[in-house]
Amino acid sequence: MRQVLLLNATYEPLTTLSLHRAVVLVLREKAEVVHHDGRGAMLRSATMTLLVPSVIRLRRYVRIPYRSRIPLTRAALMRRDNYRCAYCGQRAETIDHIVPRSRGGQHTWENCVASCAACNHKKADKLLEELGWTLRVTPAVPRGAHWRLIGAQFDGDPQWAPYLNEWAA
Template identity: 50%
Template sequence: MRTLVLNAGYEPLAIVSFKRALVLVMNDKATVVERVDGDPVWGTRGAHDRPAVILLSRYVRVPGGRRVPVTRRGVLRRDAHRCGYCGKTASTIDHVLPRSRGGADSWENLVACCLRCNNVKGDRTPQEMDWELRFLPQPPHGAHWTVRGTERSDPAWEPYLSLAA
């Protein structure tokens, strides 16, 4: 069982274990916002609800902007496993500007690509092939990208995750 942790400003911070969430609630460092239906957990100071979402009592300052690291899996997920050139199911990634010509491993230069398009394109740019990208590649944003573990989210978390998007 997992619990969504919200900062004091209701911004999603993390996903923690049920046990860790209960410790935060019992130590008055957080309050339960959404409960899981079921029996309460009994402690030495009484009963506590099973938390699905908790809110921290104090604001936690998050250092810098949360940048999502570029990964093959991330590019495929961002593009919904669809080829950036033809729209078919993608299993690889492609550098829009090839690495041999100075193309970087960045969100703006990588797209999901099917094997056929990847082999045909080779070491050329889309302009040289007279191809157009179906979308402009950009870094992903939203709580689903900055808070680890939200890809397998609980339905009770949805209102809080959509606020951060």
């Protein structure tokens, strides 16, 4: 299903929507099209023709509570670590807690990393010091409003870049 970027009235990225939901918002005049699909695709009905939107903007401002907190999800963690194992650099498939939860480790951005299955199995419930391992990169909480989009099937449409880069900080 094709996704459409939804912006707040202030052009702040909010989330992604299905094409169907985006068209409904535009037709009900709750949103306006900011950018059309680059391929020139069109939607046709018996009475109207509409260019497929790529980016839409709400006409009224919507306040976002807890805007500074970015939820820890598998998709966001993998994206933060670039799908690379924090221990060996190979392709990551799993999530590992640096300080295992069985030893009091928390499920936080600073304690979770992407890991390949082999390293995750070798590490098990041990501490890094016990194995003599080091992390390639120190894990941190991602920053920027665009991180909220990761959990909403963000597909990286290049047409979205100008709207996401303005809010990435």
